[in-house]
Amino acid sequence: xxxxxxxxxxxxxxxxxxxxxxxxxxxxxxxxxxxxxxxxxxxxxxxxxxxxxxxxxxxxxxxxxxxxxxxxxxxxxxxxxxxxxxxxxxxxxxxxxxxxxxxxxxxxxxxxxxxxxxxxxxxxxxxxxxxxxxxxxxxxxxxxxxxxxxxxxxxxxxxxxxxxxxxxxxxxxxxxxxxxxxxxxxxxxxxxxxxxxxxxxxxxxxxxxxxxxxxxxxxxxxxxxx
Numbered sequence: 214x215x216x217x218x219x220x221x222x223x224x225x226x227x228x229x230x231x232x233x234x235x236x237x238x239x240x241x242x243x244x245x246x247x248x249x250x251x252x253x254x255x256x257x258x259x260x261x262x263x264x265x266x267x268x269x270x271x272x273x274x275x276x277x278x279x280x281x282x283x284x285x286x287x288x289x290x291x292x293x294x295x296x297x298x299x300x301x302x303x304x305x306x307x308x309x310x311x312x313x314x315x316x317x318x319x320x321x322x323x324x325x326x327x328x329x330x331x332x333x334x335x336x337x338x339x340x341x342x343x344x345x346x347x348x349x350x351x352x353x354x355x356x357x358x359x360x361x362x363x364x365x366x367x368x369x370x371x372x373x374x375x376x377x378x379x380x381x382x383x384x385x386x387x388x389x390x391x392x393x394x395x396x397x398x399x400x401x402x403x404x405x406x407x408x409x410x411x412x413x414x415x416x417x418x419x420x421x422x423x424x425x426x427x428x429x430x431x432x433x434x435x436x437x438x439x
Contacts, residue, residue, distance in 0.1 A: 262297035265345070265408035265425035266415060271436045295410040302405040304377045307391060308332070308352045309398035313365055317399045320351050325407030326416060329370075330423030338364045343423030345407070351399050370420060374413055 246254070255278075263276060281298055295301070306324065308314050327346030334341030335353040348354065381388055394400075406416055408425045410433050418424075418431040426432045 259297040259409075262302065262405075262407060262409040262411075265427055266410055266432060268427050268430050268432045268436075271430055271438065272432045273437070295412045297409040297411075299405075300379045301377060301411050302407075302409075303379070304404055304406060305373075305381065305391065305395070306401040306404035307395050307398055308349075308400075309394035310365070311397070313362075314352060314398055316397045317351055318396060319400050319402045321402050324349060324401045324404045326404070326419050327407055327423050327425060329420050333368055334423075336365055336368060341423050345419075345425050345428065346423040349399075349401070351401075372417065372420070 252260070259278075263278070266272075267276070278296070304326070306326070306329070325346065327343060328349050329346070330341045331343050331346045331348040332352050335348040381391075406419075408415060408419065408427075412434050414434055415426040415429075415431045418429045419426070422429045430436075
């Protein structure tokens with residue numbers, strides 16, 4: 214938890230396990246755990262994702278993390294697909310290019326969306342430097358044919374906004390083209406967003422920069438900007 218205490222803020226960043234936790238413990242007749250007990254009781258990877266998505270100058274002082282399952286939403290926004298939980302973080306990451314990217318099928322190792330930009334840099338015979346992501350060897354380093362041939366003239370990034378594996382697994386027959394791309398290309402089946410809030414602007418900025426929101430500054434749909 215040292216990353217919270219070292220921020221120079223008038224009000225320290227607070228991660229609250231919200232969504233009825235106080236009422237929950239009241240009903241059980243047990244004292245509500247302290248903030249530190251609640252926050253430090255969360256999985257370390259959840260806290261890392263919250264840390265990656267936090268900018269001291271553009272994020273709010275208080276971040277709400279509801280107790281799962283969280284279905285809080287309204288017509289003006291809500292928790293539709295934003296959070297550090299696995300069911301929102303686990304997303305498809307497929308690289309496809311006949312004659313350019315060799316077919317390797319499923320790759321089961323942990324990667325994040327911060328790895329996309331450095332990989333594109335290598336595909337274009339350049340370098341996109343990132344402290345958060347690395348070029349994916351299965352796409353570039355192990356592809357001798359790719360590195361010997363002419364660099365691609367165009368790379369197209371297709372984003373299915375809000376379409377993580379929780380959605381795809383619910384309708385397994387509704388995405389035959391993506392399934393074919395995965396078979397004939399490289400599919401990282403253990404890819405995660407890597408930061409929270411996991412909403413459109415910060416995730417797209419991560420795809421383009423190889424950095425998480427704490428570095429690129431796009432932390433949410435609406436952010437503070439002096």
